[in-house]
Amino acid sequence: MTTPTGRPLLTIVATDCGSTTTKAILIEKVGGEYRQTYRGEAPTTVEAPFEDVTRGVLNAIAEIEELSGRKILDGEKIITPGGAGGDPKTGVDIYISTSSAGGGLQMMVAGVVQSMTSESAQRCALGAGAIVMDVLSSNDGRLPHEKIERIRSLRPDMILLSGGTDGGTVLHVVEMAEYIAAADPRPRLGMSYNLPLIYAGNKDARGRVTDILGKKTALTVTENLRPTLEKENLAPARNKIHDLFLEHVMAQAPGYKKLMAWAGAPIMPTPAAVGLIMETIAKKQGLNLIGVDIGGATTDVFSIFRGVFNRTVSANLGMSYSISNVLAEAGLGNIMRWVPFSIDEQDLRNRIKNKMIRPTTVPQTLDELQIEQAISREALRLALLHHKSLATGLKGVQQERSISDVFEQKGSGESLVDMLQLNLIVGSGGILSHAPRRVQSLLMMVDAYEPLGFTDLAVDSIFMMPHLGVLSTVDEQAATDVFVRDCLIYLGTCVAPIGQGAWGERCADYAITFTNSKDAVPPPAIKGTLNFGDLRLVPLAAGEEAVVSVVPARAVDVGAGKGVPVERRVKGGVVGLVLDGRGRPLQLPTKQDDRVRALTEWHKALNLYPS
Amino acid sequence: MGHTYTPGLTVTPRTVISKKRILPLPGTVLVQAGETVASATVVARAELPGKVHVVNLVNQLGILPEDLPDYMIKREGEQIGKGEILAETKPFLGIKWLKTEIPSPVTGTVETVSTATGQVILREPPRPVELCAYLDGTVVEAFPGQGVRVEATCAFIQGIFGIGGETWGEMVLAVSSPDEELTESLLGPQHAGKIVVGGAFAGAEVLARAKAVGVKGIVVGGMHDKDLRALLGYDLGVAITGTEHVGFTLILTEGFGRIPMARKTFDLLTKLGGRKACVSGATQIRAGVIRPEIIVPLAPGERVEGIEAGQVGEARGGVKIGDPVRVIREPFFGHIGQVVGLPAELTGIPTESHVRVMEVMFSDGSRAVVPRANIEVIEG
Numbered sequence: 001m002t003t004p005t006g007r008p009l010l011t012i013v014a015t016d017c018g019s020t021t022t023k024a025i026l027i028e029k030v031g032g033e034y035r036q037t038y039r040g041e042a043p044t045t046v047e048a049p050f051e052d053v054t055r056g057v058l059n060a061i062a063e064i065e066e067l068s069g070r071k072i073l074d075g076e077k078i079i080t081p082g083g084a085g086g087d088p089k090t091g092v093d094i095y096i097s098t099s100s101a102g103g104g105l106q107m108m109v110a111g112v113v114q115s116m117t118s119e120s121a122q123r124c125a126l127g128a129g130a131i132v133m134d135v136l137s138s139n140d141g142r143l144p145h146e147k148i149e150r151i152r153s154l155r156p157d158m159i160l161l162s163g164g165t166d167g168g169t170v171l172h173v174v175e176m177a178e179y180i181a182a183a184d185p186r187p188r189l190g191m192s193y194n195l196p197l198i199y200a201g202n203k204d205a206r207g208r209v210t211d212i213l214g215k216k217t218a219l220t221v222t223e224n225l226r227p228t229l230e231k232e233n234l235a236p237a238r239n240k241i242h243d244l245f246l247e248h249v250m251a252q253a254p255g256y257k258k259l260m261a262w263a264g265a266p267i268m269p270t271p272a273a274v275g276l277i278m279e280t281i282a283k284k285q286g287l288n289l290i291g292v293d294i295g296g297a298t299t300d301v302f303s304i305f306r307g308v309f310n311r312t313v314s315a316n317l318g319m320s321y322s323i324s325n326v327l328a329e330a331g332l333g334n335i336m337r338w339v340p341f342s343i344d345e346q347d348l349r350n351r352i353k354n355k356m357i358r359p360t361t362v363p364q365t366l367d368e369l370q371i372e373q374a375i376s377r378e379a380l381r382l383a384l385l386h387h388k389s390l391a392t393g394l395k396g397v398q399q400e401r402s403i404s405d406v407f408e409q410k411g412s413g414e415s416l417v418d419m420l421q422l423n424l425i426v427g428s429g430g431i432l433s434h435a436p437r438r439v440q441s442l443l444m445m446v447d448a449y450e451p452l453g454f455t456d457l458a459v460d461s462i463f464m465m466p467h468l469g470v471l472s473t474v475d476e477q478a479a480t481d482v483f484v485r486d487c488l489i490y491l492g493t494c495v496a497p498i499g500q501g502a503w504g505e506r507c508a509d510y511a512i513t514f515t516n517s518k519d520a521v522p523p524p525a526i527k528g529t530l531n532f533g534d535l536r537l538v539p540l541a542a543g544e545e546a547v548v549s550v551v552p553a554r555a556v557d558v559g560a561g562k563g564v565p566v567e568r569r570v571k572g573g574v575v576g577l578v579l580d581g582r583g584r585p586l587q588l589p590t591k592q593d594d595r596v597r598a599l600t601e602w603h604k605a606l607n608l609y610p611s
Numbered sequence: 612m613g614h615t616y617t618p619g620l621t622v623t624p625r626t627v628i629s630k631k632r633i634l635p636l637p638g639t640v641l642v643q644a645g646e647t648v649a650s651a652t653v654v655a656r657a658e659l660p661g662k663v664h665v666v667n668l669v670n671q672l673g674i675l676p677e678d679l680p681d682y683m684i685k686r687e688g689e690q691i692g693k694g695e696i697l698a699e700t701k702p703f704l705g706i707k708w709l710k711t712e713i714p715s716p717v718t719g720t721v722e723t724v725s726t727a728t729g730q731v732i733l734r735e736p737p738r739p740v741e742l743c744a745y746l747d748g749t750v751v752e753a754f755p756g757q758g759v760r761v762e763a764t765c766a767f768i769q770g771i772f773g774i775g776g777e778t779w780g781e782m783v784l785a786v787s788s789p790d791e792e793l794t795e796s797l798l799g800p801q802h803a804g805k806i807v808v809g810g811a812f813a814g815a816e817v818l819a820r821a822k823a824v825g826v827k828g829i830v831v832g833g834m835h836d837k838d839l840r841a842l843l844g845y846d847l848g849v850a851i852t853g854t855e856h857v858g859f860t861l862i863l864t865e866g867f868g869r870i871p872m873a874r875k876t877f878d879l880l881t882k883l884g885g886r887k888a889c890v891s892g893a894t895q896i897r898a899g900v901i902r903p904e905i906i907v908p909l910a911p912g913e914r915v916e917g918i919e920a921g922q923v924g925e926a927r928g929g930v931k932i933g934d935p936v937r938v939i940r941e942p943f944f945g946h947i948g949q950v951v952g953l954p955a956e957l958t959g960i961p962t963e964s965h966v967r968v969m970e971v972m973f974s975d976g977s978r979a980v981v982p983r984a985n986i987e988v989i990e991g
Contacts (some may be wrong), residue, residue, distance in 0.1 A: 144665035144730075152660075174727040182663045182722060182732045186636065208727050297849075316849055321896055325848025349836040350867040351941065357772045357851050357866060359896060361940040362966060362984045368941055369962040436963035610963055 008476055011082040011092040013064065013072060014467035015057050016270055017044055017099040022053075024060035025467050026068055026092070027482055031504040034481040036464060040064040045255075046101040052255035053101060054262070057109050078262055094474065098466040100270035101253070105129055105245050106188060108156040110136040110161035110180070112172040115395045117201065120226045121162040123390065124200070124234040126311045129272030130158075131298070138163075138172045144179060151183035157249045159185065159195065159217070160237060161209070164202030166227045168585035171464070173201045179211045184216060193252070194218040196244040200225040200237035220244060232394055245269060265474045271300050271311060275468025278302045278426070279309045280472050281483055287423040290449070292380060293465075294429035296320035296359055299379055301387035305416045310391035314383040319376055319431050327352050330378035337588050338374035338447065340599040341367065366609060369436070373444055376431045380448035381598050384407030388415040419452045420498075420559055426488065430458035439537070439575045439606050442491040446578065450586050452498050454548075455492045455561035490542055492573035499556035500587060503533035507581040508552040512538060515569070516545035534581035535602040540572030548577070619904060620769040620864075622876045622989060623741060624915035627744040628765055628906055629751065633758035635659075643752050646807050648744035648761060650779045650889055650967040655742040655758050661735030664717050668698050669729025676729035683731075687724055691715045745777050746889055747908040766883055766915055766923065768864070768876055770830070773892030773903025774843070774852045774861055775860030780827040782880070782888040782907065786810040789877035792869070793831055794913065795820045803825050806905070807886045808880045812869040815841050822858035830891045830905060831864045833870035853893025853901075860892040862903040865937070875989055882915050883907045930988055936971060940985040947989070948973040
């Protein structure tokens with residue numbers, strides 16, 4: 001994209017209007033590459049007494065003005081393009097924004113068969129950045145009146161109705177349309193307009209669905225998102241969701257009309273923008289990637305495996321508002337297994353509830369920090385499990401089988417998330433981005449995700465992925481420049497052999513040769529044996545590289561098969577190279593004393609906490 | 612960010628509270644701006660669409676969906692009584708009793724007859740929903756078809772967490788100090804229909820007793836999480852409350868655990884004992900925060916003697932030296948003190964994080980450095 005005068009963009013200001021905070025960043029072209037230079041933040045002002053989102057945006061930008069010395073605002077207007085009045089320190093070339101304020105985009109989806117069209121519709125809505133409030137299907141076990149009551153009580157921002165393959169029976173999807181019509185659903189915001197509804201089902205039912213819902217909803221018809229059982233076509237419906245998000249949902253939220261007029265590109269739902277930048281980077285670098293954003297209320301998981309993008313949101317797994325739900329879902333035992341001391345159950349439960357009701361507090365003592373990080377491991381673990389169950393191949397697809405499949409029959413709809421093929425895990429959200437020591441972020445993700453073989457890990461430095469996502473829609477180069485240089489902080493690489501054994505037994509032999517060191521004379525190669533139960537940290541700074549050769553024990557796999565040696569070039573990071581001999585699946589000692597001893601040793605090995 | 616304002620809970624002997632009372636769907640507003648209303652005054656009314664019943668007639672009649680209209684006795688939009696014939700097959704050979712009749716399972720209206728699915732949707736008559744004023748006050752604004760805004764001069768106390776919806780009744784004190792626990796023996800039949808103020812803690816047995824005697828509301832410093840689970844019958848995962856039906860409305864002023872009620876809160880509630888209080892346990896701790904509340908309407912010009920009103924919210928500005936604060940996180944959780952230092956620079960804490968802190972002096976004269984995020988100003 002260029003400015004109206006035809007020159008490339010030099011200065012960009014981007015905001016993300018979150019539920020509580022509006023974050024602004026300034027991106028400038030410095031010496032031929034784009035860099036994020038300043039940031040500012042201010043409370044979001046969607047709610048009373050302000051009820052105008054632009055107030056928070058102006059405040060956040062004003063903070064950038066103060067820090068950068070650049071004049072961006074002229075009263076309550078953003079000066080565009082940059083260089084106004086001949087002053088290079090005045091104005092910006094474009095303003096862009098994402099938004100999740102006011103609870104983000106809340107959708108209900110409906111389909112016919114739960115594991116087929118309903119699941120495709122759910123993937124479509126999630127990929128568009130929505131929170132899915134409920135998924136209705138003809139075969140979901142609920143009686144018609146229960147479905148109707150549910151639709152009426154939900155008050156979503158939008159409904160996505162799918163169902164049936166093109167040319168198939170229209171009966172069930174029409175039935176679902178009748179239920180929606182009977183419920184006469186009302187939108188969440190405002191009383192005076194019809195609820196937006198997207199129909200993306202069997203094309204033969206369009207006429208009937210229009211007859212039934214055309215007058216009761218703001219109906220938009222688009223291509224079937226599951227035209228055949230073997231094919232998912234989510235893009236048209238996803239684009240319609242974005243359009244309606246702007247036209248209906250955003251337009252109802254206080255101040256958004258003004259915000260949309262300021263923005264040089266369509267405002268995106270925050271999670272959609274995060275997904276977009278991850279997808280862009282994964283495709284550009286040919287990576288299989290998992291990204292996680294663990295917030296106060298929800299945990300979003302994004303994955304790109306073999307080029308297929310998926311997003312899920314675990315609406316009630318978070319570190320403050322929803323922290324109590326992590327305890328309820330994971331169970332006390334699962335949380336306590338990560339805590340290197342014992343604590344009275346009632347005391348711990350009260351502490352967690354107190355964090356829920358006062359979500360902005362921070363741990364002041366080391367044991368409080370360790371408890372919070374233990375809870376985060378479980379939130380991350382549960383959110384990934386949820387993601388794996390939805391990030392699957394298409395279910396109901398006919399598969400051709402050969403004689404070789406007899407011994408290894410796989411059903412359709414297997415999870416696309418293959419930890420052995422995973423190249424990079426990107427963590428984001430306060431608990432990961434602001435951990436006092438970066439190694440704590442690394443170990444939280446390793447414990448929760450149990451990566452297999454060789455996996456790189458990184459964190460988002462200041463949560464600028466939403467900004468970069470929307471930026472990638474106007475200038476992909478600028479977005480990727482900033483993503484690589486300023487957004488990601490590489491933590492290092494984890495090498496985790498697959499297999500289990502008695503503690504102290506040989507897991508693998510390894511040799512590490514430093515190939516690209518910051519020192520004039522690279523350190524000598526390291527050779528050693530990793531036993532089961534070992535966790536080791538080898539220094540390998542950001543920008544450094546090493547070749548790691550691993551010769552696993554006979555029953556152990558490092559990615560090439562049991563007992564097969566593997567050699568890989570690995571990148572360093574602010575933490576380094578972690579050799580994880582704790583076994584996969586990871587097994588912790590069951591006895592309390594043994595567990596505490598093991599955790600203490602591992603924490604010491606990684607210098608995880610102050611002594 | 613440079614601001615040092617740490618929002619707290621309001622505890623004030625006199626303020627003006629304005630409540631928007633809005634129907635869940637368009638209806639009729641029954642009062643006008645300027646009218647005086649009491650808690651129980653119905654200010655607006657609406658009709659919730661009736662329950663829907665789906666009857667698959669084609670299966671029952673053994674016909675094709677497209678032929679359904681020919682078999683209908685009642686048409687779309689017509690009223691029907693329970694048991695009245697909705698549809699019937701044509702008599703075989705003209706013999707009347709050789710036909711199938713489908714009676715309506717409910718009284719209501721035929722909403723749709725679908726020739727695509729063969730389903731008939733019946734809707735029961737609408738259910739009226741009434742909206743009360745909740746406060747004793749004045750209607751200051753009417754929103755046609757939607758509701759009103761009611762304003763009241765009152766004493767106002769916010770809790771930190773609650774369950775149960777709006778209710779009102781006489782407020783009585785069951786304890787004599789803020790650190791006293793509410794025990795079973797302190798509750799009796801005289802508390803039926805009352806809002807009972809306890810001290811530091813209420814356990815499971817006390818809550819069971821409260822329900823048994825018919826208490827309308829309980830206001831107490833703290834409780835254990837396990838007792839909340841027992842009361843609700845499930846583990847509350849996300850703090851969005853207000854619709855629970857446990858027999859009474861419960862408000863915690865401090866949090867979970869055994870925590871003495873803040874002295875200022877207790878003193879104000881003591882002064883207001885014997886008066887009508889309107890309480891709500893509704894809590895929502897996400898964007899658009901809602902905290903539980905105790906509202907005691909005051910007469911025009913009336914003042915609660917002995918307790919000073921301060922400034923609330925943004926008006927009071929940032930935290931200042933001398934402000935009364937409550938620590939809201941371990942290791943000093945529940946301690947009440949006064950701000951004695953506000954260093955501007957980031958300070959390292961035992962977790963190795965560098966955060967903005969404040970120095971607080973507690974009532975015993977001891978001092979502690981606490982992250983600013985971990986304190987709450989006692990406002991009002």
